[in-house]
Each structure stands twice: as structure tokens, then as C-alpha cells.
Amino acid sequence: MLTLGGTIAMTPGTESGAVVPKLAAADLLRAIPELAEVNVDLTTHDFRRLPSPDIGFGVMAELATVIEREIAAGADGIVVTQGTDTIEETSYFLDRTIGGDTPIVMTGAMRHPTQASPDGPANLLSAIRVAADPNARGLGCVVVMSDEIHAARYVRKSHSTSTNAFTSPNAAPIGHIVENEFVLLSRPRPCPPLPRGTRTTSIGMVHAALGDDGSWLRPFAEHTDGLVIAGFGGGHVPSRLVPLLHELADAKPVVLASRTGSGPVLRRTYGYPGSEQDLLSRGLINAGFLDPFKARVLLHVLVAAGAGREEITRAFQDSGEIQVS
Numbered sequence: 001m002l003t004l005g006g007t008i009a010m011t012p013g014t015e016s017g018a019v020v021p022k023l024a025a026a027d028l029l030r031a032i033p034e035l036a037e038v039n040v041d042l043t044t045h046d047f048r049r050l051p052s053p054d055i056g057f058g059v060m061a062e063l064a065t066v067i068e069r070e071i072a073a074g075a076d077g078i079v080v081t082q083g084t085d086t087i088e089e090t091s092y093f094l095d096r097t098i099g100g101d102t103p104i105v106m107t108g109a110m111r112h113p114t115q116a117s118p119d120g121p122a123n124l125l126s127a128i129r130v131a132a133d134p135n136a137r138g139l140g141c142v143v144v145m146s147d148e149i150h151a152a153r154y155v156r157k158s159h160s161t162s163t164n165a166f167t168s169p170n171a172a173p174i175g176h177i178v179e180n181e182f183v184l185l186s187r188p189r190p191c192p193p194l195p196r197g198t199r200t201t202s203i204g205m206v207h208a209a210l211g212d213d214g215s216w217l218r219p220f221a222e223h224t225d226g227l228v229i230a231g232f233g234g235g236h237v238p239s240r241l242v243p244l245l246h247e248l249a250d251a252k253p254v255v256l257a258s259r260t261g262s263g264p265v266l267r268r269t270y271g272y273p274g275s276e277q278d279l280l281s282r283g284l285i286n287a288g289f290l291d292p293f294k295a296r297v298l299l300h301v302l303v304a305a306g307a308g309r310e311e312i313t314r315a316f317q318d319s320g321e322i323q324v325s
């Protein structure tokens with residue numbers, strides 16, 4: 001069990017009583033005496049105490065290395081606790097860069113430990129149960145929240161405060177915790193792991209918005225090694241952005257996703273300037289069902305490893321399909 005911080009580990013730490021991440025793994029485990037009923041030999045590692053908006057790719061690469069070391073040393077399952085704000089991205093990073101069958105289970109909390117009915121203890125207990133369950137082998141990285149198990153490739157934080165904040169809009173939870181047991185509903189198709197490169201990258205993300213003239217896009221794009229465009233609907237932008245996106249797509253990878261929150265980028269429906277067909281014909285790469293945030297994680301991983309255009313296009317083709325069996 002590795003801890004990264006987040007609300008699950010927060011207690012009042014400022015004069016106003018606002019919470020900050022301070023608790024260690026031992027504190028989190030003290031809140032779940034029921035763990036005694038689970039047949040598991042747990043070792044803990046206090047890795048970071050961060051609010052999750054402060055987690056970056058450097059921290060995640062380090063975490064992935066530690067996880068691989070633990071697996072090589074014989075761990076049957078890994079649990080990571082962290083803040084929920086970025087768990088949809090960090091889980092996908094681990095999912096895509098760590099190979100093998102060992103379950104990697106991430107969890108957090110929406111209500112901090114000093115609130116009434118904090119959800120962290122139940123989430124952590126469920127996460128440990130899933131990580132220890134042989135049925136979880138080969139699922140890749142999963143996120144366990146509120147008695148639901150979500151595949152990293154689909155999970156979204158869909159509400160800012162609800163304890164039921166996590167959904168898989170393009171699929172469904174792949175399992176549930178029922179009467180303390182892990183019930184598996186579907187198995188995401190395994191994705192071969194991608195190498196974790198060491199290049200520093202800056203991947204920008206831009207959301208299409210009503211009436212945007214895009215005047216700021218050129219100076220913004222200059223500072224990036226790649227871009228994700230979260231287009232309207234099935235992958236559309238205002239026509240006046242097209243010449244610049246074409247120029248950018250000639251110079252660096254530009255991935256087209258949808259800002260809607262679910263559903264794929266289209267391929268061949270609309271033909272007007274700024275439509276998905278127009279943009280794809282100008283070299284933008286189709287993110288398929290990957291939402292813009294996961295598309296950005298994938299593009300980071302590929303660019304950090306020095307992947308070329310063909311490799312990037314192929315990786316998005318493979319990753320953008322719905323992969324539940």
C-alpha cells in the first residue's frame with residue numbers, strides 16, 4: 001500500500017480549519033479495524049503527502065518504478081491512495097505503463113476523515129479486498145470508489161463533491177463490492193504496456209468554446225510538444241481555427257478528442273470546415289473513445305518515450321476503441 005496524500009489523508013492544518021494532506025498509511029489503516037477479517041499481509045510505504053492537483057508525471061514515473069519493484073519483490077497486489085481530483089489521469093498513466101497481471105488498485109475519499117461519515121475507510125478496505133482478490137489479476141489499473149470498481153481507461157470524476165462522484169461514462173463499472181466480496185462484471189481487454197520515456201514534455205489541452213477566435217492558440221501552442229483539442233460534439237471546432245490546427249498538426253502531434261464527456265470522435269459524418277472529417281484529413285489524430293484527459297496522458301507517455309507520428313497514430317487507434325470483453 002502506497003500513499004500519495006489526497007482528501008483520504010487530510011486533517012485540519014490551517015488556521016481556518018481547512019484540511020491538508022498530513023496522514024500516513026498507519027493512520028488510514030487504524031480507521032479500518034475490519035481489515036483484521038481480510039487475509040492479507042500488508043506492507044506500507046508513505047510515498048508522498050500531496051493534494052492530487054500537485055501530482056505530476058515525474059511523481060507518477062517514480063511511483064510506477066516503486067510499484068514495479070514491489071511486484072518484482074513478490075507483492076500480489078498494490079493499493080495506492082491519493083486525491084480524487086486527478087485519479088482518472090494517474091490511474092490511466094499506471095494502467096498504460098506497468099505490465100503484468102498484478103492488480104493495481106487506486107482509491108481515495110470525497111469526505112475527509114474529520115467529517116461525519118468519511119468514505120475513505122470503506123473505500124480503502126474495498127480497495128485492499130480487490131487488490132487481494134485473484135479475480136482482479138489481469139484487469140490493469142482500477143479505481144475503487146463507493147463500492148464500485150472502474151477500469152482506469154474509462155473512469156471519470158464526474159461530480160465535484162458527491163461521494164458517488166466516479167463514473168465510467170463510456171462503459172460501466174467493471175465490478176462491485178457486494179457483501180464484502182469483489183464481484184467482477186466485465187474484463188477490459190489487456191493493453192500491452194508502453195515504455196516510460198524520460199523526455200520532459202509539455203502537452204497542451206484546449207477546449208473548443210463558443211465563438212472562440214483562437215487568437216491565443218498560436219503563442220500557447222509554441223510552448224508545447226503536442227496538443228489535445230477537445231472539440232465540440234463528435235470532434236468539431238470553429239472553421240476559423242482550421243488553418244492554424246493544420247499548420248500545428250504538420251509540426252507536432254495534435255490529437256482530436258471530444259469535450260462532451262462521453263462517446264467517440266466521429267470519422268466520416270460531417271464534412272464542413274472544422275468538422276471531424278476536415279480535421280482528420282489535415283493530420284489530427286483521432287482519440288476515439290478516449291476523453292481529452294486520458295488522451296493527454298497517452299500523448300505524454302508516447303512523446304516522453306520519443307514515439308514518432310506513426311507510432312502515436314497507431315497507439316491512439318489501439319487505445320481509442322472500447323475494450324471491455
Ligand SMILES: NC(=O)C[C@H](N)C(=O)O
Pocket residue numbers: 005006007008050051052053082083084085086108109110111
Ligand atoms: N477528494 C479529494 O481527494 C480532492 C482533493 N482536492 C485531492 O484531489 O487531493
